[in-house]
Amino acid sequence: MSIFKKQFLKFKALKTSRKISIILSIGILLGAQITSLLCLVCILNLSQLFSNIHIPAGYVYMDLDIFTPENMTVEIPYYIKNSGIYDLDEIELEIKININYINKSDQVNITSLIFSKIGSIGRCRALYSIYGQFKGDFTNFNIPSLVDFLNYFDETKLVLYFLDLRLRAKYFFNLVDFKIIENNINLYG
Amino acid sequence: MKISLKLRKNEIIQISLTILTFILTLLLPIIGYFQFKMAMPNEIYLSDFQENYDIVFIGTIIIGILLTGFRYYLYYFPQYSLRRGIINLLNSVLIMIFLIFTSQIGNLDITIENSSLYLNLTGVFLLLIVIWSLFIFKNIYDLVDFKLNQNYYKTFVRERKFRKKIKSRPLIKCPQCKYMCRPEWKKCPICNAKITNMN
Structure with missing residues (x-):
C-alpha cells in the first residue's frame, strides 16, 4: 500500500x-x-529596483526663451527598469530646477528656483522598462526668478543648474510605499 | 572517553524547533538592533518611534525569550491535551505581538549625503499579522476541540502508544502452525501448542 x-x-x-x-x-x-x-x-x-531607476537618463533639454513663452520647455529623460515580479504602481515624479549664479550688480551668489513640476508617470509592469521624457512648459516656470536671472546674471561667471527630484511609487499590490529623494544633482550648463 | 548521545525523534524535533525559534526571535532581532544602532541617527531614521527604539527592542527580546521557552517546553505536554492547546495558543498570541513590535521598523528613512530613501513596509507586516491571526483562530478551535473531545483524544493517544509498543516487540513463531505469537503467551491461540521463548 x-x-x-x-x-x-x-x-x-x-x-x-x-x-x-x-x-x-x-x-x-x-x-x-x-x-x-x-x-x-x-x-x-x-x-x-532602486538601482534600476535612472533620472535623468541622458541630457536635460531646457529652453529659457521668456520672450516666446510657448517655446519655453524642460525635457528630462527617465528610465525605470522593473526587473521584479510585481508591478510598480502610481509612479509620481516631482522635479525642481534651481539655478545658481552671481549677480553682476552686487556680486552676490544667488540660488533661485526656476522650475517645479509634479507629474504622474503611471505604471511600470513587472519585467518591463519604461523610457520617457518628463516635460514641463511655461506654466511650470517661476517667471519672476527667471527674469531676475536673465537680467542680472554675470556672464563672465559660472552658472550652475541643480536638479531636486522626488520619486514616489507603490509596489507589491500597493502594500509597499517608497519615496526616493535626491537633492542638488548637478546639471552642467 | 566516548560520549554517546541518543536522541529520540521527538527530542530531535523539539531541539531543532527551539534552535529555529531562538534564531528567528532572539538572534536576528539582536543583530538587527546593533546594525540599526550603528547606522542611526546619521543614515537611518525610524520615523515614528525613533525615541522608543530601545524600549521596543527590550519588549521584542522578552517576547523572544518567552517564545523560545514555550517552544522548548511544548513537547513536555502530551499531544491533544488542554495544556498543550493553551501553550500553542499563547505561542501564537506572542508571535502576533512579536510581529507588531517588529513591524515598527517597517517605516524607514535612510539618508546618505544628498539622497534619501523613505520606505514604508507596514502593509507587508499587516499582511503577515492578518495571516498569523488565522493561526490564533486555529489554535482556539483546537483548544475547544481538545476540551470537548477529551475522552476521545485520551483513548486515541493511548491506542497509538499501545500499537507502537506492540510493533516494537518481537513475535515468536509457533513451532507447529507457524502463527506469530506474542512472547507473553504460553500457548498458541490457533493450535494450542506450547510456545517456548528462546530469549
Missing part, C-alpha cells in the same frame, strides 16, 4: 473535528508559506 493511501486511510478514521483541524492547519500553513515567500521576493526585488 502506498504511503499516501495509508495516510488517507488514517485520516479517514479520524473524528470530524480532528479532520477539520488538520485541513485548517494545512491551509493556513500553505497560505503563510506562500505569503512569506512573496514578501521575501518583494524585499529582494526592491533592492534591485
Whole structure:
C-alpha cells in the first residue's frame, strides 16, 4: 500500500473535528508559506529596483526663451527598469530646477528656483522598462526668478543648474510605499 | 572517553524547533538592533518611534525569550491535551505581538549625503499579522476541540502508544502452525501448542 493511501486511510478514521483541524492547519500553513515567500521576493526585488531607476537618463533639454513663452520647455529623460515580479504602481515624479549664479550688480551668489513640476508617470509592469521624457512648459516656470536671472546674471561667471527630484511609487499590490529623494544633482550648463 | 548521545525523534524535533525559534526571535532581532544602532541617527531614521527604539527592542527580546521557552517546553505536554492547546495558543498570541513590535521598523528613512530613501513596509507586516491571526483562530478551535473531545483524544493517544509498543516487540513463531505469537503467551491461540521463548 502506498504511503499516501495509508495516510488517507488514517485520516479517514479520524473524528470530524480532528479532520477539520488538520485541513485548517494545512491551509493556513500553505497560505503563510506562500505569503512569506512573496514578501521575501518583494524585499529582494526592491533592492534591485532602486538601482534600476535612472533620472535623468541622458541630457536635460531646457529652453529659457521668456520672450516666446510657448517655446519655453524642460525635457528630462527617465528610465525605470522593473526587473521584479510585481508591478510598480502610481509612479509620481516631482522635479525642481534651481539655478545658481552671481549677480553682476552686487556680486552676490544667488540660488533661485526656476522650475517645479509634479507629474504622474503611471505604471511600470513587472519585467518591463519604461523610457520617457518628463516635460514641463511655461506654466511650470517661476517667471519672476527667471527674469531676475536673465537680467542680472554675470556672464563672465559660472552658472550652475541643480536638479531636486522626488520619486514616489507603490509596489507589491500597493502594500509597499517608497519615496526616493535626491537633492542638488548637478546639471552642467 | 566516548560520549554517546541518543536522541529520540521527538527530542530531535523539539531541539531543532527551539534552535529555529531562538534564531528567528532572539538572534536576528539582536543583530538587527546593533546594525540599526550603528547606522542611526546619521543614515537611518525610524520615523515614528525613533525615541522608543530601545524600549521596543527590550519588549521584542522578552517576547523572544518567552517564545523560545514555550517552544522548548511544548513537547513536555502530551499531544491533544488542554495544556498543550493553551501553550500553542499563547505561542501564537506572542508571535502576533512579536510581529507588531517588529513591524515598527517597517517605516524607514535612510539618508546618505544628498539622497534619501523613505520606505514604508507596514502593509507587508499587516499582511503577515492578518495571516498569523488565522493561526490564533486555529489554535482556539483546537483548544475547544481538545476540551470537548477529551475522552476521545485520551483513548486515541493511548491506542497509538499501545500499537507502537506492540510493533516494537518481537513475535515468536509457533513451532507447529507457524502463527506469530506474542512472547507473553504460553500457548498458541490457533493450535494450542506450547510456545517456548528462546530469549
